[in-house]
Amino acid sequence: MKISITMVLCAVVLSAELVEFTSAGVLLCNGARLDVGTYAAPLAVDWNGDGKKDLIIGQFAYGRIRFYPNVGTNSTPVFNEYYFLLDGLGNLSVPWG
Ligand SMILES: [Ca+2]
Structure with a gap:
């Protein structure tokens, strides 16, 4: 179920020519492998307001958001590196497991 939802999100927001999601938790982006962990849930959105779509990825382990x-x-x-999103109490997270 989680894999199906993830694949739909990726297909909606990113061109298949640019980024491809695999069941092993690896995004292929312009030929580069980006390990986002198993059962990851990626979404492309301009998070920092610079006009370029970034990746927001919910990871399976601890529900943290990259x-x-x-x-x-x-x-x-x-996409060279990631940061965990924080809220006022620490790492921002979603239910996981
Ligand atoms: Ca951006």
Whole structure:
């Protein structure tokens, strides 16, 4: 169930030519492998307001939410690193397990 939902989200927000989600938790982005963990739930959105779509990814372990800033462009996205999103109490998380 989680994999199906993840694949739908990815297909809706990203071009299949740019990013491809695999069942092993690996995003292929312009030929680069991005390990986002199993049962990840990616969403592309301009999170930091710079006009380029970033990745927000809910990870299975501990329900933490990763923010991958796009340091490329919208047509050639590049995601080099991620940060965990925080709220006032610590790591922002969603139910997991
Ligand atoms: Ca952005």
